[in-house]
Amino acid sequence: MFLRNFWYVAATDQEVQAKPFGRTIMNEPIVFFRMPDGTPVALEDRCPHRRLPLSMGKLVGDALQCGYHGLRFDKTGQCVRVPGQDLIPPSARVKSYPVVERYKWLWIWMGDPALADPDKITDFHWFDDPNWGAKSAYLHVEANWQLVVDNLLDLTHLAFVHETTIGNMALVEHAAVKVQRGPNNVLVTRWTIDQPAPPTFVKVGGFTTNVDRWQIIDYAPPAFLRLDVGATPTGTGAPEGKRVGGISMRNLNAITPETETTTHYFWGQAHDFEPGNRQMTERVFEQIQAAFYEDVAIFQAQQRMISLDPDSPTVDINADSGGIQARRIVDRLYAEEQAALAQRAAAE
Ligand code: FES
Ligand SMILES: [Fe+2]
Numbered sequence: 001m002f003l004r005n006f007w008y009v010a011a012t013d014q015e016v017q018a019k020p021f022g023r024t025i026m027n028e029p030i031v032f033f034r035m036p037d038g039t040p041v042a043l044e045d046r047c048p049h050r051r052l053p054l055s056m057g058k059l060v061g062d063a064l065q066c067g068y069h070g071l072r073f074d075k076t077g078q079c080v081r082v083p084g085q086d087l088i089p090p091s092a093r094v095k096s097y098p099v100v101e102r103y104k105w106l107w108i109w110m111g112d113p114a115l116a117d118p119d120k121i122t123d124f125h126w127f128d129d130p131n132w133g134a135k136s137a138y139l140h141v142e143a144n145w146q147l148v149v150d151n152l153l154d155l156t157h158l159a160f161v162h163e164t165t166i167g168n169m170a171l172v173e174h175a176a177v178k179v180q181r182g183p184n185n186v187l188v189t190r191w192t193i194d195q196p197a198p199p200t201f202v203k204v205g206g207f208t209t210n211v212d213r214w215q216i217i218d219y220a221p222p223a224f225l226r227l228d229v230g231a232t233p234t235g236t237g238a239p240e241g242k243r244v245g246g247i248s249m250r251n252l253n254a255i256t257p258e259t260e261t262t263t264h265y266f267w268g269q270a271h272d273f274e275p276g277n278r279q280m281t282e283r284v285f286e287q288i289q290a291a292f293y294e295d296v297a298i299f300q301a302q303q304r305m306i307s308l309d310p311d312s313p314t315v316d317i318n319a320d321s322g323g324i325q326a327r328r329i330v331d332r333l334y335a336e337e338q339a340a341l342a343q344r345a346a347a348e
Contacts, residue, residue, distance in 0.1 A: 002026040002257050003222040003333050005111035007121045009254040009266045012138060013104050016040050020064060022055030024258050026110055030097060031055040035062055040106055041075045044094035048079070054094070103127040104136065105254070105266060111337075122224040126250045126270035133281035136252070136268025139292065143299035144306070145223055145257040146327065148265060151295055152225040152253055153188055153322035155215050158198075161298055162291045170195035170213075181325045184333075186219040188322040194234040200287040201231055204271075204280070205247040210234040219326050221333055223255035248272045251288065261303055267292060 010025060011032055020033040022045045029045035031054045045053045047066045056067040063072040063080055071092065072081040079092035098109040098116040103124040109116035126132045141148065151157060156175075158167030170192050180187045191214055197207040211231035218226045232238040232246030249271045256264040269288045274280045305312070316324065 001260075001330070001334055002110075003330065004337060005109075005115050006222050007100070007107045007109055007116075007118075008222075008256040009105045009264070010042065010099065010108035010256065011106045012136070012266070013101055013106060015138075016106050018059050020055045020057060020059065022053050023264070025108065025264070026257050027259055028110070029053060030108070031064070032099075032106065033059055033064060035059075035075060039075070040099050040101060042097040042099045042106075042108055043073065043075075043077050044096075046094065047071060048092055048094060122220055122254070124226070124252055124254070124268075126252060127268060129270075131275055132250070132270040132272055133275040133277060133284070134250075134252075134268055134270035135281050135285040136266065137285075137289065137292075139265040139267065139296055140258075141263040141265050141296050141299050142261065143263060143303035144261055145255050145263045146330070147299045147302055148253075148255045148263060148295075149219070149223050149225065149326055150320075150323040151299065152227065153186065153217055153219060153326055154319045155188075155190060155217070156319045157298075158291075161294050162198075164199060165287060165291045165294075166198050166200045167291075175215075177321075179321045179325060181329075184221060184329060186217075186322055186325045186329065188215075188217040188219075190215040190217075191239055193239070197231055200291075201247065203287060204284055205231065205273075207231065207233065207246075211246065212236070212238045214238060217322065219322070221326070221329050223253075223257075225251075225253040225255075227251040227253075249284065261307060263299075265296075 016032045016034055018034050020031045022031050031043050031045035034040055045055050047054055049071050052066055052068040054064055054066055057065045063074055065072045070083040071079055074080050077094040077096040079088050082088055098113055100107045100118045102121055104127050107121055127134045156172045159169050159172045174195055175190045175192045178189045193212050194210045197211045201207055212234050213231040216228040229251055230248035232243055236245055252268045254266040258264050269285050271284050
């Protein structure tokens, strides 16, 4: 199940260069490249002649030339040259996709192009903000995208999957959790008061006392999770909004379906302490990255079990509340998109 009328992160800005590269998004093969003036372009990655991926071709001037028989396509997907003939068949064109560069990512619109409003791009300003140090990365995950969403909305797993980095048992046994749902968002707030800091926090924050730790998870569909996380020495007033003497970070996640069982996972970590210190940014990133590899192993193992028997039963526990709310939003939006498509088809 995919939601189409949304902006998704397709690539990092570094991945998109003059040399074309192919990536599948929601089962659609797409070729990305940059025009000589730097403009990013996304086209269907399948030549309408004999279906070679256009990502095996090359840019010639402003046009993408197929690597098989040399048909050329402009940035709108229109064929502009057929070697050896003057007539260009009217059906010689490929689909083009709206793209926007923002927050060091290339965003793509997978739905009706008439609805592609860049103002609807989810805010990830921490990657550009001089008050924050930040680094992002890309992971390919062999698992359905919703397994990644579930994971980030239920942070009790930190105690079991990430006990050597960002987790400890205090998060499960002593957290006060609140789940709030809006029409198009879920907010899970977790406070763990007067408990030991986890290993990573001690390393980057230098805590020597117990801490008050917050994890505020903001979910926006289809699959954006922005986590406000941090800790201050216990009793210094963080729950009342006074964040002094501790550390505050944003864990930022943009999840893009590749197929039903594979996912492009763009994530990053931002920190508000020593924002200009590149070494600190690297140190924070490396700590969190270790935890992300642990998560990927979990998603992929889950997917293997699901693929063996998609109808095998599952049970829910209290910790699933945020994930269940998010899935309800996705289900509703999916039903709305399908109804709108059916209505349009009926009108045509
Ligand atoms: S397959 Fe592309 S030109 Fe023939
Ligand atoms: Fe995790």
